[in-house]
Amino acid sequence: MSTPNRRPPPSLTPWLFLAPAILFFSVYVIYPVIQSVMISFLDWDGLGEKTWVGFENYRDLLDDPSFYTSLKNNVIWLLLYLAAVPAGLAVALFLNQSVFGIRLYKSLFFFPFVISNVVVGLIFSWFYAPNLGLLPNILDWLFGTPIAVLAEEDLVTYGIIAAGLWPQIAYCMILYLTGLNSINSELIEAGRLDNAKGFSMLWYVVLPQLRPATFIAVVVTVIGALRSFDLIAIMTSGGPYGSSRVLSYFMFEQSLSEYGTAMGYGAAIAVVLFAIMLVFISLFIVRMLAQERNA
Amino acid sequence: MAKVELQDVRKSFGTHEVIKGIDLEIPDGAFCVFVGPSGCGKSTLLRMIAGLEHTTAGTIMIGGKDVTIVQPAKRGVAMVFQSYALYPNMTVAENITFGLRMTNQSKATTEKKLSDAALILKLDRLLDRKPAQLSGGQRQRVAIGRAIVREPGVFLFDEPLSNLDAALRVEMRTEISRLHAELDSTMIYVTHDQIEAMTMADVIVVLNAGRIEQVGSPLELYHNPNSLFVAQFMGSPKMNTFAVELSDYGHRKTKVDLPNGGFIVVDGSERLSGPAVLGVRPEHITIDTKGELKGEVVLSERLGPETMLHVDVGETEPVIVKEDGLNKLSRGDQCALKIEADACHLFASEGQTIRSGSLLD
Numbered sequence: 001m002s003t004p005n006r007r008p009p010p011s012l013t014p015w016l017f018l019a020p021a022i023l024f025f026s027v028y029v030i031y032p033v034i035q036s037v038m039i040s041f042l043d044w045d046g047l048g049e050k051t052w053v054g055f056e057n058y059r060d061l062l063d064d065p066s067f068y069t070s071l072k073n074n075v076i077w078l079l080l081y082l083a084a085v086p087a088g089l090a091v092a093l094f095l096n097q098s099v100f101g102i103r104l105y106k107s108l109f110f111f112p113f114v115i116s117n118v119v120v121g122l123i124f125s126w127f128y129a130p131n132l133g134l135l136p137n138i139l140d141w142l143f144g145t146p147i148a149v150l151a152e153e154d155l156v157t158y159g160i161i162a163a164g165l166w167p168q169i170a171y172c173m174i175l176y177l178t179g180l181n182s183i184n185s186e187l188i189e190a191g192r193l194d195n196a197k198g199f200s201m202l203w204y205v206v207l208p209q210l211r212p213a214t215f216i217a218v219v220v221t222v223i224g225a226l227r228s229f230d231l232i233a234i235m236t237s238g239g240p241y242g243s244s245r246v247l248s249y250f251m252f253e254q255s256l257s258e259y260g261t262a263m264g265y266g267a268a269i270a271v272v273l274f275a276i277m278l279v280f281i282s283l284f285i286v287r288m289l290a291q292e293r294n295a
Numbered sequence: 296m297a298k299v300e301l302q303d304v305r306k307s308f309g310t311h312e313v314i315k316g317i318d319l320e321i322p323d324g325a326f327c328v329f330v331g332p333s334g335c336g337k338s339t340l341l342r343m344i345a346g347l348e349h350t351t352a353g354t355i356m357i358g359g360k361d362v363t364i365v366q367p368a369k370r371g372v373a374m375v376f377q378s379y380a381l382y383p384n385m386t387v388a389e390n391i392t393f394g395l396r397m398t399n400q401s402k403a404t405t406e407k408k409l410s411d412a413a414l415i416l417k418l419d420r421l422l423d424r425k426p427a428q429l430s431g432g433q434r435q436r437v438a439i440g441r442a443i444v445r446e447p448g449v450f451l452f453d454e455p456l457s458n459l460d461a462a463l464r465v466e467m468r469t470e471i472s473r474l475h476a477e478l479d480s481t482m483i484y485v486t487h488d489q490i491e492a493m494t495m496a497d498v499i500v501v502l503n504a505g506r507i508e509q510v511g512s513p514l515e516l517y518h519n520p521n522s523l524f525v526a527q528f529m530g531s532p533k534m535n536t537f538a539v540e541l542s543d544y545g546h547r548k549t550k551v552d553l554p555n556g557g558f559i560v561v562d563g564s565e566r567l568s569g570p571a572v573l574g575v576r577p578e579h580i581t582i583d584t585k586g587e588l589k590g591e592v593v594l595s596e597r598l599g600p601e602t603m604l605h606v607d608v609g610e611t612e613p614v615i616v617k618e619d620g621l622n623k624l625s626r627g628d629q630c631a632l633k634i635e636a637d638a639c640h641l642f643a644s645e646g647q648t649i650r651s652g653s654l655l656d
């Protein structure tokens with residue numbers, strides 16, 4: 001016979017279950033965040049003497065044209081990357097039909113998401129490459145002027161974003177395809193009887209049911225845009241003349257790359273990027289909480 | 296407001312034919328119920344009338360117009376779905392008026408129709424709610440409201456009450472019947488519940504394996520089934536059946552040998568001898584010491600006003616007898632059953648009726 005008194009107090013149990021997550025989250029997320037903020041106030045080469053410089057790293061940032069280039073590129077990434085959401089929806093709607101071999105087509109569309117971003121970057125580099133690339137040759141044939149996208153300061157960011165959109169559209173497509181699977185077909189039929197068709201069917205009946213998928217697609221796309229790094233590293237290394245840098249790459253270049261040893265300056269960039277992300281993440285969390293309360 | 300005619304309507308999914316040639320005329324203003332066991336094609340047939348399912352062959356006419364290849368929204372039909380199919384993101388008012396807005400009706404008309412429908416269905420205080428905030432019965436009424444405002448010639452109901460609890464089902468049953476009387480439009484209603492069919496219908500269409508088994512009024516089907524299938528499908532508890540042997544009793548009468556030795560004599564049978572199936576409803580059997588069938592009570596279901604006695608007479612299934620609610624017999628008691636010979640149905644072994652036990656005039 002066990003009496004209630006012999007059990008541990010009920011308030012302890014949830015904390016025991018939460019403990020591993022709290023521990024790892026603190027050690028691998030919270031502590032590094034605090035550490036980064038601390039380092040951003042130092043002048044430090046990563047090995048030698050640490051000197052407290054207060055806000056000087058941030059003041060330097062505000063005077064650094066490279067910072068503005070990176071910030072502007074991040075904004076462009078964010079805006080254009082969001083095109084992956086409607087594009088993914090369009091592809092998903094197109095693939096959401098039952099014809100022979102549709103599974104094969106779906107997996108072909110999903111393919112860019114499966115392959116490594118390094119491979120995506122390489123494929124697009126070759127696609128853009130002067131002389132041997134497909135795009136310059138097509139442009140040459142059409143307009144008589146071959147353009148090497150990755151060598152043009154004004155075009156390079158768009159060129160990399162196009163490469164990034166390829167796997168991102170596939171990702172959004174998968175999210176929407178699963179969403180479309182869970183749509184109540186009787187609602188579509190009710191819509192047909194109510195004379196909703198084409199765009200009005202999509203807008204009033206289908207999209208509201210896909211809201212959870214849209215939310216996730218926007219979240220992963222926004223975060224994906226803000227942490228874009230690998231494609232830039234593979235395709236241009238930030239060039240030409242640093243014109244394709246984004247904040248994360250700028251940070252890497254300043255503090256972690258072969259020639260960069262400015263740990264404090266890099267940390268300051270990281271903190272700015274973190275602050276920008278925090279705005280979006282807070283928005284997402286507020287929305288999720290509101291939804292949970294409504295449900 | 297509109298007559299529905301089906302002429303040799305067929306439907307195949309791939310090579311599998313599910314609707315095998317249906318000819319049916321549903322008169323203007325009738326309440327027609329399609330019943331049948333699961334998979335008999337009743338929902339498919341309804342969805343073909345709605346235009347949600349492509350018609351493989353045959354003609355569907357609504358209000359005298361051939362609508363076989365017409366879009367669902369242009370057929371002058373409205374449908375109430377089993378899952379209600381309310382748009383979850385819209386309020387009750389938006390749900391009801393969606394169809395009107397999609398057909399660009401004026402704001403004034405829309406408002407007027409909405410308030411009329413809300414009044415009929417007692418929804419006026421719920422118009423700003425979302426479907427998730429409504430009970431099952433209220434959702435059902437919104438679904439009906441959405442159908443009403445479109446002022447269709449034909450209302451289609453696809454098992455609309457199957458998601459409701461028993462009490463609400465009875466309430467909505469009377470409400471839909473009242474609506475039919477008020478709106479005076481043609482209604483086609485699909486159900487597998489023969490009680491819904493009996494209580495609501497003017498005309499019942501019994502479907503079996505993609506074919507019409509019988510069409511008729513509820514009492515006609517109950518008393519005068521033209522096959523064993525219909526006889527067993529209509530009525531609850533279902534009709535008792537025994538495999539019997541017929542022999543000529545003279546004077547155009549037939550002797551029916553019962554399972555454990557007794558016999559009864561009936562008249563008017565198309566066949567006078569050979570194997571057959573005897574069918575008799577629970578209310579046409581009485582407990583009587585002089586009865587032809589001896590057996591033992593294995594279960595007594597006391598429903599209050601009446602008691603259903605399950606009596607084992609040595610057949611695979613017990614005979615069900617409807618007795619008075621105050622009947623004292625219980626499990627283990629021996630009894631004798633008297634079968635009302637006039638009310639006996641006889642079916643050929645292929646299933647068709649060879650003697651009707653109809654007590655109708």
